[in-house]
Amino acid sequence: MATKNQKNKLLYLGFIAVAIAIAFFVFKITNKTDLSLFNRNDSQSSDKSTNQIYTSKTLRISVGVSKEFQIEDKLIDVIFKKGNEEIILSRIGTNFTTIEEYLDNLENKNKTKINDKETLNYNSYKIISGYINRRDGNNEKVYFIYPDQWVVYTISTTYPNLYDYLDKIARSFRYTP
Amino acid sequence: MRLPAKALFCWTIVILVFFALAHSVFAETTLYRGAGTITTDGNTPYTNLSNCSATDDATCDHVSAPLFANLYFRDFGDFGIPDGSTITYLKIRVTGKANLPAQALFTGASIIGSPILFASNCQAPSDLWTMFALNSPVISTYNVTTPLTVGTLAACFSLANIKSNNFIFRVNYSKSVAWSASIDNFEIAFDYIPAATPTPTPTPAGPEPFLDLPWDYEAQGQTFSEAALSIKSFFDHEYPLLGNLIEPDTVSDTLVKYNGTKTGDFYSSHNGYDYAKLAKVNLGDDVLSAAAGTAELITSCGACGNMIVIDHENGYQTKYMHLLDGSPSISTPGVKVHVNAHQKIGEVGFSGHVEPEGPEGAHIHFGVYQDKNDDGNMGDNVLDGLTDPFGWQSEGPDPWENYSFFYGGIQRSGNKSYYLWKKSLGGTSSNLTSSGGNFSAGRYSIDFPSDAVSQSATIELTPEPIVAPSANLSSVGSTLLATAKDLLGNIITNFPEPFTLTIYFSNIDLSRYNTSTLSIYSSQDGEVWNQELTDIDFINNKATTTIAHFTHFALMAERLDALVPTTTAILSGEQGITNWFKSDVSASLSAQDNDGGLGIDYTMYKLNDEDWQQYLNPLLFSDEGHYKIEFYSVDNDENMEDVKSVEFDIDKTPPEAEIKFNVDTLDVDIIGHDSSGSAEVNVSNLPRKKNSIKVTDQAGNTLELIGKEKERGHNAKVVIESLKYNQDDSIDIDPARLLINYNLDNATLDLRKLTQTFEIRGELKIKLIYSAKTDKTQVITKVKGQGKVKEELSGIRILKLTTENGTLNYSY
Structure with missing residues (x-):
């Protein structure tokens, strides 16, 4: 049976413990704000799953990508690496008003053909996916995303092992102008 | 005592929950990874060790141990x-359980030491014995997060040690009692802050960056980086x-x-x-010169459209294609015109x-070329001189630099690309730890000793433009902004x-500077600069200072020539009054640099509304007209004079004269006429009772009328015998005579009658008789074959004799 004095001490200690806990929590909130001050072009945030959200301020996009990938932001491209295999996300400007016109012009200019074209609509973005038999022998799976006027994003990989990851990245694509 | 102990335990749990929540939210975290190897301290007994990191329900057990079980x-x-x-x-x-309800097992991490596995000065948590307790009798999961950014832990758990798996974790109990535990899924992960994105770095040892983007992106609210990368x-x-x-x-x-990305x-x-359009470059926007140079319009390249080419006189040339028809600032192909940096050259x-x-396809095509063989002729490097102003920013070899091809009868190779933009795309950054290190960007290098920082910091080095704090003092090449941030930003x-x-200057031309004044300067704000104690090493071409603060840095020196040159226009020719010439005019532009200056680099001039051109030889002007020459000079230290101008007129045509009676003054007026304006009339007496009436225009051209003039009462007589233009021979004409006779009203002195007669060699040509009474003028002319013809006109008519190219004509 605790004495009254012991109860008071207990309440006193408990009060201090709560105060410390609140102070620490406030410190961490502040710490979070400070972290954002780092001069970093990109950012990753963890969610509870195995995915991470990657945001590129330069390219003005965010995508969800498995934590298995290492991410290399090269300003004009982002490369998602898993071992020796990789997925490339890049951005290009265009004066064409539709994704179809852009691709027609691209096929003509680059003397290439996009096979098995499929028109998609993820997150209200006009998207065309397909496959390109590269002249170096690789079969590239590619998504062309036209989220807004005058800009086309391309997400592609030549590694069949990464096709599923590529699909997930394309589905998670968000344009953040 | 039981109640306080339980209460304290609850509060501890509350604190731990706060800790766990706080940590799990903010860090960027690797995947949790299980241990690949389980070992013991040699004490027995342990069982099922191989399953301790498995993800199933298998366990590893320490059945019991007397002391120091690890x-x-x-x-x-x-x-x-x-x-x-x-x-x-x-x-x-950690997921597991222990059979010590009143005691606890403790876990911790350490760098692997040799021969001792557990190095106490590298243990994490730093207070191993209180931070973590594995003491639940049922399988439970415990999470602990401990900082690694301070003290020795930052060095112990360095990225290198983690990558090489040079660390170890333990579950420990040091009391002299038997215990057992079941450990499943011992996993760890790390929070980390990735290095700032590797950003494009100006290629060291290359040419001094000199280009800006060819449109006004800042007016569109864009930074250089945003605009440059909107490709x-x-x-x-x-x-x-x-x-x-x-x-x-x-x-x-x-x-x-x-x-390097393919x-x-x-x-x-x-x-x-x-x-x-992605770069906010739209139809009709101004296209600007990326740097100063000599520009030329080329329209002969079909696909390029209207193209301006600028020779920057540093071995590089830029091309701007597809300019809007009629927009190029140079209207004539082949004419070379000096342009300043950021000057409009088209749309x-x-x-x-x-x-x-x-x-809809409007855009700027911007290309950069190098005079690879440095022979002053870009034409022979039109393909192999192609270069990328972003440089080559990959560790691998540049395929273009190593490309070989046959063109124009010559086997050629591609070109090395250097970062040529004056502005940075973001600078370089890397981490500084208490171990110190070297950081470099371009020609700048910073060496930190150990313990320069107590905790990790991000170092960012950003090249910045040239500065000139005063008329005499200027940075030698680009400057540097060095910033450091701690882990909290x-x-x-x-x-x-x-x-x-250390600032290297091997690639800088120092001939423009007083090298005895070379020194490193620092500035907190980029405006006010302070000189730092500097060692200059002219053998290794480097300047070094030892300081303890981060700011803007620059290598500066006094310029040998900080004064603008002076240009004077000298006009030569037969001059009349100020800047009126009656002959060809030669215009010379004489440029003079100040005493001790580096001399004149070039002089530019602009004639009327034409384009700017470089002045090389005196300018000759022959055609009549008004001319305006604007001019300025630039010395070898790029001091540019304000634009001056001179204006002049060439008038080679002599004036003509008009002779007529003035009814107001009742006198004969002789008036000079000239295409350029009025002409001055002088009358002087000549020998043998002759008069010379000389008409002179502003340029000094003259018409001389030789004859006689006599006035008596209300009669006047003007006789013209010859005309003489400038220095040409006199033109004798049939003696022409203008006779004037008039009467005035005695009371009012108003003109009552006026008779004007023009005769040639005594023969009447025309006579005008005016009568105020009728207010009519009778005109009598003598027409060949018809005799005298009379005509009556209302009002007063004045007879005018006018010269015209050596003849004398009349009109009324």
Whole structure:
């Protein structure tokens, strides 16, 4: 049976413990704000799953990508690496008003053909996916995303092992102008 | 005592929950990885060790131990932490149970020491014995997060040690009692802050960056980086020979960008950069010169459309294609005109070949070329001089630099690309730890000793433009902004230990500077600069200072020539009154630099509304007209004089004269007329009772009328015998006589009658008789074959004799 004095001490200690806990929590909130001050072009945030959200301020996009990938932001491209295999996300400007016109012009200019074209609509973005038999022998799976006027994003990989990851990245694509 | 103990336990749990929540939210975390190897301290007994990191329900057990029982977990594999990252927190996640309800097992981490596995000065948590307790009798999961950013832990759990798995974790109990535990899924992860994105770095040892983007992106609210990277078409390092040779099939569907990435983006073989709507470059926007130089309009390249080419006189040339028809500031192909940096040279258009066709395809094609063989002729490097102003920013070899091709009868190789933009795309950054290190960007190098910082910091070095704090003092090449931030993003300006800053100047032409004044300067705000104690090493071409603060830095020196030159225009010719000439005019522009200056580099002039041109020889003007010459000179230290101007007129045509009676003054007026304006009339007496009436215009051209003039009462007689223009021979004419007779009203003195007679060699040509009474003028002319013809006109008519190219005519 605790004495009254012991109860008071207990309440006193408990009060201090709560105060410390609140102070620490406030410190961490502040710490979070400070972290954002780092001069970093990109950012990753963890969610509870195995995915991470990657945001590129330069390219003005965010995508969800498995934590298995290492991410290399090269300003004009982002490369998602898993071992020796990789997925490339890049951005290009265009004066064409539709994704179809852009691709027609691209096929003509680059003397290439996009096979098995499929028109998609993820997150209200006009998207065309397909496959390109590269002249170096690789079969590239590619998504062309036209989220807004005058800009086309391309997400592609030549590694069949990464096709599923590529699909997930394309589905998670968000344009953040 | 039981109640306080329980209460304290609850509060502890509350605190731990707060801790866990706080840590799990904010850090960037690797995947949790289990140990690949389980070892013990040699005490017995342990069982099922191989399953301790499994993800199933299997357990590893320490059945009992008398003292100092340690289970070691190691070999966690690759956490995939990017190079350059800063490790901030260690996370331990343990699932298991122990049979010590009133006691606890403790866990901790350590760098592997030799021969002792557990190095006490590297233990994490730092207070191993209180931070973590594995004491639940049922399988439970415990999480602990401990910071690694302070003290020795930052060094112990360095990225290198983590990558090499040079660390170990343990579950420990040191009391002299028997215990047992079941451990399942001993996993760890790390929070880390990735290194700032590797950003394009000006290629060291290259030419001084000198270019800016060819449009006013700042007016569009864009930073240099935003605008420069909003690219419509890249320079293809794989094969940038668009339109000149046939691209090999093997690379025709891909391009290699300046960062080494190979993609199928738009478009292969492109030889420059296209900027369009994504970069807010729109039809009709001003196209600006990327740097000063001599510009020329070229319209003969069909696909290029209207193209301005600027020779920057540093071995580089820039090209601006597809300019809007009629917009180029130079209207005539082949005429070379000096342009300043950021000067309008045309407007964004769609001339030549653009896609989509027409106004919708409007864009700027911006290309850079180098005079590779430095022979002053860009024409022989039109393909192999192609270069990428973003440089080559990949560790691998640049395919364009190493490309070999045959063109123009010569085997050629591609070109090395240097970063030529004056502004940075973001600077370089990397991490500074208490161990110190070297950081470099371009010609700048900073050496930090150990303990320059107590905790990790991010160092960022950003090249900045040239500064000139005063008329005499100027930076020698570009300057540097050095910034440091701690892990919380706070700016660090002062360091506990001084560091060494070295600025190399081997690629800088020092002939413009007083080298005895070379010194490193620093500035907090980029405005006010303070000189730092500097060692100058002219053998190794470097300047060094030892300081302990981060600011703007610059290598500066006094300029040998800080004064602008003076140009004077000298006009030569037969001059009349001020700046009126009656002959050809030669205009010389004489430029003089100040005493001790580096001499005149060039003089530019602009004639009337034509383009600016470089002055090389005196200018000769022959045609009559008004001329305005604007001019200025630039000395060899780039001191530019304000634009001056001189205006003059050439008038080679002599004036003419008009002779008539003035009814107001009742006198004969002789009036000079000239195409350039009025002409002055002088009358002087000549010998033998003759008069000379000389009419002189502003340029000094003259008409001399030789004859006689006599006035008596209300009669006047003017006789013209010859005309003489300038220095030409006199033109004798049949003696022409103007006779005037008039009467006045005696009371009012108004003109009552006026008779004007013009005779040639005594023969009447015309007579005008005016009567105020009738207010009519009777005109009597003598027409050949008809005799005298009379005509009556209302009002007063005045007879006028006028000279015209050596003849004398009349009119009324």
